[in-house]
Amino acid sequence: MQALSIPLRNTTSRYGLVSQLFHWLIVGLILFQYTWAWRIDQAEGIRVRFELVTQHKTIGMLVLGLAVLRLLWRLFNRPPALPSAMRGWEQVAAKAGHWALYGLIFAVPLSGWLYSSAAGYADFWWGPVSFPSLVEANESLEDRMQLVHQGLAISLGVMALIHALAALRHHFINKDDVLKRMLPIWRSKD
Numbered sequence: 001m002q003a004l005s006i007p008l009r010n011t012t013s014r015y016g017l018v019s020q021l022f023h024w025l026i027v028g029l030i031l032f033q034y035t036w037a038w039r040i041d042q043a044e045g046i047r048v049r050f051e052l053v054t055q056h057k058t059i060g061m062l063v064l065g066l067a068v069l070r071l072l073w074r075l076f077n078r079p080p081a082l083p084s085a086m087r088g089w090e091q092v093a094a095k096a097g098h099w100a101l102y103g104l105i106f107a108v109p110l111s112g113w114l115y116s117s118a119a120g121y122a123d124f125w126w127g128p129v130s131f132p133s134l135v136e137a138n139e140s141l142e143d144r145m146q147l148v149h150q151g152l153a154i155s156l157g158v159m160a161l162i163h164a165l166a167a168l169r170h171h172f173i174n175k176d177d178v179l180k181r182m183l184p185i186w187r188s189k190d
């Protein structure tokens with residue numbers, strides 16, 4: 001049963017279990033966040049809206065916590081090299097895209113936290129952990145942070161879409177291992 005013997009760490013040819021779990025868990029939570037943002041927009045009644053926004057903040061802070069752990073894991077775990085068939089500029093673009101995504105999984109929740117702080121509603125709970133306000137309530141900052149949070153969330157969505165299309169292109173057009181090595185499929189030669 002090779003599928004059960006996936007190593008925890010990355011190897012020279014593919015991502016290990018921990019990197020894969022971080023990747024797909026964060027993808028799932030981010031998709032949830034967009035669904036929730038849409039539900040907040042559609043919601044009627046202040047109580048329902050408040051509940052949904054609180055859930056959005058809770059999951060967003062979970063993404064931030066996972067992003068910190070993921071980055072630490074990444075710093076001590078080199079990813080597998082990109083296929084040598086990729087041209088120089090393609091490799092640079094792929095690496096730049098990955099770092100931009102890393103930046104955005106920090107920037108989007110941090111901007112949400114700053115936005116909530118400026119609105120005077122950052123004193124929320126996450127299990128036993130309470131998050132402090134980052135700044136004093138401030139209406140003009142709140143307005144600016146709303147735009148920043150929205151803009152960063154849209155940038156994350158666009159970048160993630162391009163990234164996912166690139167991964168599918170590798171799989172279906174280039175027919176290389178780039179997508180498979182981020183999936184829990186294992187072969188004896190790995």
Ligand code: HEM
Nearest residue numbers: 030033037040053057060061063108109112113116150153
């Ligand atoms: C990966 C994490 C996150 C994603 C992808 C995300 C995405 C979004 C999106 C797409 C919107 C709708 C923007 C609009 O149309 O104006 C939104 C709104 C909002 N987000 Fe986030 N967000 C994240 C994390 C957070 C965090 C951590 C907080 C606060 C601690 C937060 C607070 C808010 C608030 C207060 C709103 C406005 C809700 C309303 O309409 O009343 N977000 N977010």
Ligand code: HEM
Nearest residue numbers: 027030074079098101102105160163164167168178179182
């Ligand atoms: C919000 C959505 C997403 C984010 C934030 C994200 C982020 C990332 C990041 C930061 C990396 C680099 C990993 C590293 O170097 O440690 C990566 C790699 C990868 N992602 Fe995503 N990703 C997302 C969605 C997707 C989707 C939907 C797919 C598949 C269709 C996908 C497929 C891959 C693959 C195959 C790799 C490995 C690329 C390689 O081997 O160099 N990702 N992703």
